[in-house]
Amino acid sequence: MTPRPVRIGVVGGGLMGRELAALCGRWLHLVDHPVRPEVVAVADPNPAAREWFESVATCTTFANDWRALVDDDSIDVLYLAVPHNIHEELYIAAAEAGRDFLGEKPFGIDLAAAERIVAAIDSSRSFVRVSSEMPFFPGALRAFDYAASGALGDIIDVRSQFAHSSDIDRGKIINWKRRAETCGEIGVMGDLGMHVAHVPLRLGYLPSSVYALLDDIVTTRPSASGGVVPCDTWDNALLANRVPASSASRGFTMLWETRRIAPGNMNSWSFEALGMDGGVRFSTRTPTTLDRFTRRDGEQVWEQVQPGNVSAWPMISGGIFEFGFADALLQMWASFLAEREGDLGSRFGTATPQEALDSHRVFAAALLSQASGCAEPLA
Numbered sequence: 209m210t211p212r213p214v215r216i217g218v219v220g221g222g223l224m225g226r227e228l229a230a231l232c233g234r235w236l237h238l239v240d241h242p243v244r245p246e247v248v249a250v251a252d253p254n255p256a257a258r259e260w261f262e263s264v265a266t267c268t269t270f271a272n273d274w275r276a277l278v279d280d281d282s283i284d285v286l287y288l289a290v291p292h293n294i295h296e297e298l299y300i301a302a303a304e305a306g307r308d309f310l311g312e313k314p315f316g317i318d319l320a321a322a323e324r325i326v327a328a329i330d331s332s333r334s335f336v337r338v339s340s341e342m343p344f345f346p347g348a349l350r351a352f353d354y355a356a357s358g359a360l361g362d363i364i365d366v367r368s369q370f371a372h373s374s375d376i377d378r379g380k381i382i383n384w385k386r387r388a389e390t391c392g393e394i395g396v397m398g399d400l401g402m403h404v405a406h407v408p409l410r411l412g413y414l415p416s417s418v419y420a421l422l423d424d425i426v427t428t429r430p431s432a433s434g435g436v437v438p439c440d441t442w443d444n445a446l447l448a449n450r451v452p453a454s455s456a457s458r459g460f461t462m463l464w465e466t467r468r469i470a471p472g473n474m475n476s477w478s479f480e481a482l483g484m485d486g487g488v489r490f491s492t493r494t495p496t497t498l499d500r501f502t503r504r505d506g507e508q509v510w511e512q513v514q515p516g517n518v519s520a521w522p523m524i525s526g527g528i529f530e531f532g533f534a535d536a537l538l539q540m541w542a543s544f545l546a547e548r549e550g551d552l553g554s555r556f557g558t559a560t561p562q563e564a565l566d567s568h569r570v571f572a573a574a575l576l577s578q579a580s581g582c583a584e585p586l587a
């Protein structure tokens with residue numbers, strides 16, 4: 209079957225916009241995928257960002273205003289990858305224009321913005337999903353399947369963590385991600401929170417209340433224009449959540465940890481769920497292995513499984529080879545574009561606008577908890 213072409217317009221040609229252009233260039237890694245995407249347009253007010261896209265052979269539109277792409281009917285799908293303070297206006301305009309899009313997290317600068325974005329999507333004809341690629345590691349998919357299978361029995365505890373140390377250097381020049389005005393008052397939770405929320409929320413683990421410990425470690429940073437300016441976002445967030453009882457399990461505790469300053473971690477995403485009958489854990493620090501807990505012959509056993517390079521969407525790379533960040537992005541896009549075509553089947557799907565909204569409800573409760581010093585219910 210000939211794959212259907214999909215013309216993509218990128219709004220925000222920065223770090224993530226470039227990742228999409230690069231992964232479209234290696235789409236041949238996928239075996240028998242129903243579509244073939246190509247980046248045909250970019251919108252970015254920064255000339256240097258647009259210039260980078262001149263090396264993308266399929267890209268023929270270079271705009272400095274995103275409206276040119278939202279209004280362009282020859283584009284099938286938009287990828288919206290801009291600073292958080294721009295999400296609301298852009299995502300709502302895209303939904304009102306009936307455009308299909310993958311929007312970067314956190315889906316608005318705060319809960320109120322996320323509510324307005326999701327309301328606009330709900331009353332549109334747009335197919336929309338939220339970027340979150342880490343669950344597409346083969347080990348993460350296997351961990352999800354194991355937890356979803358009911359093999360854990362009554363759940364005791366869940367931990368979902370994203371730790372990196374991009375901010376450990378106090379001399380690093382400030383950028384939009386380190387300012388509340390552009391990143392959001394939720395700080396690191398806006399940056400990394402969707403990554404820790406996606407798998408738990410897909411498993412139905414929606415907290416009812418949150419106790420938060422938020423930490424602003426580096427409070428000033430050098431500015432590109434000279435001098436030192438305030439760095440007013442939370443660097444690290446530790447959320448202790450209570451998940452209420454359901455028909456599938458007793459109520460349990462769940463930690464969501466997001467850290468921009470976690471010494472020893474470059475970019476570590478991990479998920480662990482423990483129950484009375486079994487447990488599972490996976491970390492991108494050890495991408496080739498997945499641990500499963502079981503009780504056997506009176507002994508408590510952690511066994512190590514090698515999931516191999518066996519992805520939701522088959523790749524030409526052999527099953528014995530290592531899987532990495534760029535592969536996770538490729539798999540997420542394969543999932544998003546296939547779901548848009550109605551071809552997802554039973555495979556793991558990209559995060560939904562409702563999941564982004566629920567994550568924002570947790571982060572908003574976390575801000576209240578930080579201020580009150582008490583656990584706070586979700587709005």
Ligand SMILES: NC(=O)c1ccc[n+]([C@@H]2O[C@H](COP(=O)([O-])OP(=O)(O)OC[C@H]3O[C@@H](n4cnc5c(N)ncnc54)[C@H](O)[C@@H]3O)[C@@H](O)[C@H]2O)c1
Pocket residue numbers: 219220221222223224225251252253254257273274288289290291292294312313314339340341398399
């Ligand atoms: N999924 C992931 O792993 C991941 C990783 C990093 C960032 N992100 C998210 O991606 C989004 C972008 O982050 P980034 O790291 O690519 O940032 P970035 O700063 O590298 O790129 C953002 C780009 O947006 C452009 N921009 C600013 N205002 C614009 C406007 N009005 N119209 C069009 N373009 C505009 C900037 O010039 C810049 O080129 C954010 O929502 C962020 O949270 C996701």
